[in-house]
Amino acid sequence: MDILRTPADRFSHLPDFSFAPHYIDQLAGYTGLRMHYVDEGPEHGDIALCLHGQPTWSYLYRKLIPALTAAGHRVIAPDLFGFGRSDKPVDDGVYTFSFHRTALQRLVEQLDLRRITLVCQDWGGLLGLTLPMDMPGRFERLLVMNTALGTGDHPLGEGFLAWRAFNNRSPDMDIAGLMKRSVPGITEAEAQAYAAPFPDQGYKAGVRRFPNLVPDHPQAEGAELSRRARDWWQHEWNGQSFMAIGMQDPVLGAPVMQALRRIIRGCPEPLQVDQAGHFVQEAGPIIVERALQYFQA
Numbered sequence: 001m002d003i004l005r006t007p008a009d010r011f012s013h014l015p016d017f018s019f020a021p022h023y024i025d026q027l028a029g030y031t032g033l034r035m036h037y038v039d040e041g042p043e044h045g046d047i048a049l050c051l052h053g054q055p056t057w058s059y060l061y062r063k064l065i066p067a068l069t070a071a072g073h074r075v076i077a078p079d080l081f082g083f084g085r086s087d088k089p090v091d092d093g094v095y096t097f098s099f100h101r102t103a104l105q106r107l108v109e110q111l112d113l114r115r116i117t118l119v120c121q122d123w124g125g126l127l128g129l130t131l132p133m134d135m136p137g138r139f140e141r142l143l144v145m146n147t148a149l150g151t152g153d154h155p156l157g158e159g160f161l162a163w164r165a166f167n168n169r170s171p172d173m174d175i176a177g178l179m180k181r182s183v184p185g186i187t188e189a190e191a192q193a194y195a196a197p198f199p200d201q202g203y204k205a206g207v208r209r210f211p212n213l214v215p216d217h218p219q220a221e222g223a224e225l226s227r228r229a230r231d232w233w234q235h236e237w238n239g240q241s242f243m244a245i246g247m248q249d250p251v252l253g254a255p256v257m258q259a260l261r262r263i264i265r266g267c268p269e270p271l272q273v274d275q276a277g278h279f280v281q282e283a284g285p286i287i288v289e290r291a292l293q294y295f296q297a
Contacts, residue, residue: 001032002090002091003089003090004090004203005034006085006088006199006203011197014059015062015187015193016063017059019065021036021038022036023085024107024111026110027103027106027107027110028109028110029106030103030106033087033089034087035078035086035103036058036078036079036084037058037076037078038061038076038078039076040075041072041074042073042074043074044074045069045073045074046073046074046115046116046117047074047075047113047114048073048075048143049077049108049113049119049128050065050076050077051119051120051121051123051125052079052084052122053123053124053126053210054122054123054211055173055207057080057083058079059194059196060121060194060282061075061119061281063283063285064281064285067289073117078104078107079197080100080206082205082207082209083206084197088203088206089205090202090205092208095209095210095213096213096221097127097215097222098221100127101127101130104128108131108135115138115140116139117141117142117295118141118142118144119143120144121146122252123210124147125145125148126148129149129226129233130149130222130225130226132237132239133228139239140240141241141242141295142237142240142242142264143242143243143287144242144243145246145280145287146245146246146257147252148256148259149226149227149260150214150226151223152215152222152224152226152227153223153227157251159250160214163211163251164211164212164214167211168208168211171201172200172201174195176188176192179194179195182278184276184277233263233264233265234263237264237265237266240266241264241267241268242291242295243268243270244271244280244283245257245273246279246283247272248274248278249277249280250277268294271290273286273287
């Protein structure tokens with residue numbers, strides 16, 4: 001397997017991201033691949049497992065991490081393979097639904113994470129929402145933002161189909177430009193930080209693949225698993241849940257999230273972040289503050 005590793009100097013002086021890097025290179029079944037994760041907060045605190053999507057990385061959580069650690073949580077924010085400081089296989093075909101999901105399972109097992117609050121958005125949700133049902137006794141809470149389950153038994157929306165078409169026309173996606181268009185008020189330095197892991201097109205195989213991995217028919221990889229997860233969240237989930245919605249998201253906005261809310265047993269009315277789009281984490285600590293208020297009530 002041909003693998004690229006982003007040079008460390010690409011991650012120097014990123015705005016508001018001074019967190020020490022941590023690496024694990026012994027994930028079962030992933031020999032030769034090194035995964036990066038942020039590990040902040042008290043060693044024995046409850047875990048906040050923060051999962052990013054496309055085309056972002058753990059930098060997406062820089063505004064939420066301090067609020068979580070201040071509340072006593074230990075934050076684990078991995079970079080999926082192909083993203084952030086994690087290794088990047090060059091072959092697009094390496095990246096599959098199970099490749100990513102199983103890597104997350106192995107990370108949770110190897111770090112022996114328990115008392116987990118799953119914090120997820122975009123592909124962090126498509127993957128992450130399938131984990132608790134197969135990892136009993138580890139997950140206690142859910143903070144979910146602008147995502148969905150890829151069950152394959154409903155037509156994909158026009159917004160997603162347009163995004164997938166754009167993605168497939170853009171093998172060397174301008175990630176900084178995308179973030180500037182998508183996030184009101186983001187600075188040039190912050191936009192460039194999102195692009196830091198990807199010096200050139202060769203590093204972007206993982207970015208390119210994700211829209212084409214969304215299950216779009218019942219037999220697609222991940223679809224049956226996601227339908228099982230849907231049933232589990234609806235009938236077997238006994239933890240606490242909180243939902244935040246970036247209301248300006250044209251793909252995974254309020255209609256999609258309200259449908260997801262109806263699936264998640266006991267999920268309360270969502271926090272609507274009116275000026276935020278798809279990358280709702282950019283709205284800042286208000287999301288964590290409101291979620292913790294609800295969990296502690």
